Amino acid sequence: MNYFGPGHGACPGCGFPIAIRGAIEVLDGKVIAVNSTGCLEIVSSMYGRNTWGVPYIHSLFENAGAVAAGIETALRAMKRDNEAHVVVFAGDGATFDIGIGTLSGMMDRDHNVIYICYDNEAYQNTGNQQSMATPPGANTTTTPVGKLKPGKTGRKKDMVEIAVAHGVPYAASASIAYPKDFQRKVKRAAEFEGSKYIQVHAPCVTGWGIDGKLTVEVSKLAVETGLYPLVEYEYGKLVKVKKLKQRKPVEEYLKIQRRFRHLFKHEMGKEILEQLQKIADENAEKYGLDA
Amino acid sequence: MAKMKLYIGASSPAMSSEMKTGDWGTELAYIDKEKCIACGQCITFCPEPATSMVEEGDKKYAVVDHDYCKGCWICFTVCPVDAIEMKTKEIYKVEVC
Numbered sequence: 001m002n003y004f005g006p007g008h009g010a011c012p013g014c015g016f017p018i019a020i021r022g023a024i025e026v027l028d029g030k031v032i033a034v035n036s037t038g039c040l041e042i043v044s045s046m047y048g049r050n051t052w053g054v055p056y057i058h059s060l061f062e063n064a065g066a067v068a069a070g071i072e073t074a075l076r077a078m079k080r081d082n083e084a085h086v087v088v089f090a091g092d093g094a095t096f097d098i099g100i101g102t103l104s105g106m107m108d109r110d111h112n113v114i115y116i117c118y119d120n121e122a123y124q125n126t127g128n129q130q131s132m133a134t135p136p137g138a139n140t141t142t143t144p145v146g147k148l149k150p151g152k153t154g155r156k157k158d159m160v161e162i163a164v165a166h167g168v169p170y171a172a173s174a175s176i177a178y179p180k181d182f183q184r185k186v187k188r189a190a191e192f193e194g195s196k197y198i199q200v201h202a203p204c205v206t207g208w209g210i211d212g213k214l215t216v217e218v219s220k221l222a223v224e225t226g227l228y229p230l231v232e233y234e235y236g237k238l239v240k241v242k243k244l245k246q247r248k249p250v251e252e253y254l255k256i257q258r259r260f261r262h263l264f265k266h267e268m269g270k271e272i273l274e275q276l277q278k279i280a281d282e283n284a285e286k287y288g289l290d291a
Numbered sequence: 292m293a294k295m296k297l298y299i300g301a302s303s304p305a306m307s308s309e310m311k312t313g314d315w316g317t318e319l320a321y322i323d324k325e326k327c328i329a330c331g332q333c334i335t336f337c338p339e340p341a342t343s344m345v346e347e348g349d350k351k352y353a354v355v356d357h358d359y360c361k362g363c364w365i366c367f368t369v370c371p372v373d374a375i376e377m378k379t380k381e382i383y384k385v386e387v388c
Contacts, residue, residue, distance in 0.1 A: 006339040006356070007307035012316050012363035017338035044307070051307040179335050213364030216336065 003029045008051040009043040013212020015176045015202030015219060016040060016118040020089055023116055026183040027190060029054055030084045032071055036064035036099055038091035039125040039204075040118065055084075064090045065102035069111040076112075085114055085190055092119040092133035095199075096157050107166035107195040114189050114196045117159065120204040128207035128259075132157040135227070136279075137272035139259045140207075150268040151259075155279070163197035164233050170194075172232040175201040177220035181242070185232065192234075201228050209258020221253040226280035229287045243291035247284060250276045308359075312339070316362025318377040320355045326374035327352035333366035333375065342366060 003024040010017050020040065024031050033056045035041050041058050044051035059067045068088045075081040090099060095117040106113060122140050123129040130140040135156045139145045143152040163171040169192040174182035182200055189196035201222055203215045210218055222228040223242065227250060230242035251273065254260040263269035284290055313319070322333070322342075329351035333342045341359040344351060355366075367375045 002308075002340065005307065006341055006359035007310040007312055008339075009310070009312075010338060012361035013365060014338055014363075018336055021338075021340060022335070046307075049307045049310050211364070213368050215363075215365055216368055 003031070003053040004044070005051050007049070009046065009049075010039070011205050011212075013205045013210075013215045014039075014043075015204065015215050016120065016200075017043075018176045018179055019116070019118055019174075019182060019200045019202055022179050022183045023087065023089075023186045024054060026187050027085055027087070031055075031087045032075075032084045033057070034059075034064050034068040034071065034086065034088045036088070036090040036094035037061040037125075038094055039120070040089055040091065042125055061094055062098045063102050064088045064094060064099055065104075065106035065113075065115070068113045068115070069102075069106045069109060072111045072113055081112070086112070088113060088115045090115070090117050091123075091125070092117060092121060093123045093131045095119075096132040096159055100162075104166065107163065107168050107197070110168070110194045112193055112195070114186065114198065116186070117197070117199045118202045119199050120202050120207065121156075122204070122207050124204040124207040128204075133159070136275055137254075137260060137263050137269075139262060145262045145266065150262060150266045150272050160197065160199055160231065160233070163195075164236055166195070167236065168195045168197055169235055170196040170233065171198070173199045173201070173228065173230055175219045175223050175228060175230060176203070177201075177216050177223060178230070178242075181230065188232075207259065209261075210256060214256060218253070218256060221248065221256075224248050225250045225253045226284045226289050227253060227276065229283045229289055231287055238287065241287045241289060244284075244289050245291050247280070247290055250280050311358045312361050313341075313356075313358045316360070316380075317383045318362035318364070318379050319357050319360050320362065320364075320366050321376045321378055322353050322355055322366075323374045323376065324350070324352040324354075326372050328372055328374075329353065330371060332369045332371060336365050336369045338363065338365065 004021040031054045035058045129142045137151045139151045172185045232240040
C-alpha cells in the first residue's frame with residue numbers, strides 16, 4: 001500500500017509530494033501526520049479522496065505545532081509513544097509566519113516531534129502571496145513589480161537558525177533535488193528525543209512560473225548557487241554541509257523563473273541581483289560551502 | 292434508516308486512487324524496458340507516485356501507471372539513461388490541413 005497517493009490533486013511537476021512521500025517511506029509508515037493549512041492539505045484531504053495511508057489530522061493554519069504537541073503528550077500518557085513518530089508537515093506560510101508561535105512553544109517544551117516544513121517560498125495555495133520565506137526580488141501578488149518596487153524587499157527569514165536558537169537537538173535544511181539526502185536527514189532526526197526541525201526546498205510550478213520539467217533542475221540550482229545551503233545541526237553544532245565544487249552565479253537560478261524575470265530589465269533589478277549574490281556569498285562564507 | 296459509515300479524521304484507507312489523474316496532462320511517460328537499468332530514480336522523484344518497479348524473470352524495470360501519470364516530465368529529466376519518452380496523447384494530436 002502507498003503511504004501517500006496516488007491520485008492527489010497537486011499540480012503536475014509539484015515538488016512537495018516527493019518530500020512527503022519520501023519522509024513517510026523512510027519512517028516505514030510509522031507516522032502520525034499533522035498538517036497545517038496549505039497546499040498539502042488542499043490536495044490530499046478532499047472529502048472521499050483521502051490521499052493518506054497513515055493517520056492524519058488537520059486543524060488550523062496556526063496550530064500544527066500545538067496539535068502535534070498534544071498528540072505526543074497523549075501518546076506518552078498512554079505509554080504508546082513507541083508506536084509512531086509524530087510528524088508535522090507544514091508549508092512555509094504556516095511555519096515562518098502564522099504558526100511560528102505554536103512552533104516556538106512546541107520547541108520550547110521540547111516535545112518529541114519531527115517538524116517538516118516544505119518551503120515553496122510564498123503562500124502558493126491562495127495564488128502566490130509573499131511570506132517571510134519569499135526571497136528578495138520575487139514578484140508576488142502582494143509584492144507586485146512596478147516602477148517603484150522591484151518585487152519583495154527584505155530578506156528571507158533563516159528559520160533553521162531560529163530553530164537552532166531554541167536549542168533543539170536536530171535542525172536541518174534539505175532539497176527535493178536530493179531526496180536521498182532528505183530521507184537520511186528524516187531518519188537521523190527520528191533518532192533524537194525532542195523537537196526536530198527539517199526545512200525542505202520544494203518548487204511551486206505555478207507560483208514560480210516554471211515548467212514542470214524544471215522542478216528538479218531549479219531546486220538543484222538553488223543549492224548549487226548557494227542560495228539554499230543544505231546544512232545540518234546537532235545540539236546547536238553545525239555537523240554537515242553540502243559542499244559545492246563550483247558555485248554558480250545566482251543569475252542561473254533566477255533567469256529560468258517567471259517570478260524573477262523583471263530583475264533583468266527593471267532599473268532597480270541590478271541592486272536586487274547584487275543583494276541576492278551577496279546573500280549567496282554570505283552563505284558560502286558562513287557555512288563553508290566552497291569545497 | 293440507512294446506516295452510514297463515518298470515518299473520524301482521515302483514518303480511512305487512502306481513497307484518492309479513485310481519482311484518475313492520468314487525464315490531466317497532454318503527455319504520458321513511457322519507459323523503454325530494454326533501456327531501463329532499474330535504478331529507481333523515476334520512482335524516487337515521481338510526485339504521484341505513478342511509477343513502480345516490476346520483475347519479469349531476471350529482468351527488473353520500471354513501469355508507469357497511466358491512470359495516474361500527470362505528464363509532468365520529472366521522470367524524463369531525472370532518468371540517467373534516457374529510457375523515458377514523453378508521448379502526446381492521441382486526442383491532442385490535431386491534424387492541421
